[in-house]
Each structure stands twice: as C-alpha cells, then as structure tokens.
Amino acid sequence: GAGVSQSPSNKVTEKGKDVELRCDPISGHTALYWYRQSLGQGLEFLIYFQGNSAPDKSGLPSDRFSAERTGGSVSTLTIQRTQQEDSAVYLCASSYPEGGSSYNEQFFGPGTRLTVL
C-alpha cells in the first residue's frame, strides 16, 4: 500500500468493553507512533516503536491502554474496559527515523474515530 492504513475507521462501543485498533505502516518504515486527538484538541503522544528496541510507553494514559507491534510491521492498540473519556480519534504514523530524504517525517493514517457510549 502507498500509505498508512488504519482499521476500523469508526468504532462505537459500550462503556466497559475492550477495543482493538489496528495500524498498517508504510512498508519499510521502522518507527511507528500512536497518538490520540480529542475533539478540538492537539495530538497527545501515546507510544512509539522503533525497530527491535523496547517501545516508549511514556504517553499511555493508564494501564488500560497497551500496544504491540508484531514482526516489526502491523501494530495493535488495545483499550480495555473503555471509558467515555477514551472517545477520540486515534492516529497512527510511521517514519524512517534515520537516513533518506524523508527521514524523521511522520506519515499519518486516516485515524480511527472511537466513540464510547
């Protein structure tokens, strides 16, 4: 694929349910980021993965949030026991962290709009 893809594009769930959000980065991009954008707000850093290094989880707001990246490619963000305040657009981005003319530029997916009722 040409760009970062995310699925689902929209997710409506009930409070207390678990949800999984998926991100397919651009092939070859070694860095992958998750952000959260609440209505009218900026981007809140959640987590990033770089190659085989341990992920930087410093932005995860609570232990209900977790993420994994399998095989250095696809990533899944899991939110357990969802709360209404989790409602937001979850954005994924990937990049080449070093090297090449576009290094450090993040390419964003279209996002997953999560609504917790």
Added chain:
Amino acid sequence: AQSVAQPEDQVNVAEGNPLTVKCTYSVSGNPYLFWYVQYPNRGLQFLLKYITGDNLVKGSYGFEAEFNKSQTSFHLKKPSALVSDSALYFCAVRDNTGGFKTIFGAGTRLFVKA
C-alpha cells in the same frame, strides 16, 4: 522534558496577506522541529522540518519556517496566504538525544478570508 507551545488558538488573515503561525519549544539537546497541517476531513500531512543547517527552511505549498535558537522559536510563515491554506497547523518537536518521542503543540487554526 520536551514541550511545544502554540500561543494562538486561531489566526485570521486576508487572502494575499502574509501569514505567521507561532511556535516555541523546549527540549534538552538540539531540537528536530516540524510543522504538520490538517485540512478539513483529511489526514495530517508533513509540511516542513528543521534538522540542521540553514535556519530558514522551505516546505510544501509555499510555506517556510525560521529556526531561532536564541528565542527557541520555529514560526511558520507564508508571504501570501490563500483561502485554501485554511486548516489546522501543528508544530512538533523531537529531541535528538536518542529517543524518537515527538511532542505536538495544541494546534493553531488558520482562517484565510477572501
């Protein structure tokens, strides 16, 4: 800790006039600085970056930004605004001390009036 401030929630400018969207930052070490744009109903797009070298960097759609180390600023500029420039603009910073964590500002909404 890294931080980014975009002091203006909104900037209004008439078409054809120059525009400036302000950004200040705080990082340990030398900064990597970025501007991204989010058009209505479209995803975030990269505009330009400062990594090293010339303080004035040029990017997409005629935008440019000036890195000012003494003022820790990276303001986005365009000599002549277009109505189609109306969008949400984000400044972002990453420190170069080894991590890849990138912090985004709260965003500035630009309105260009015809």
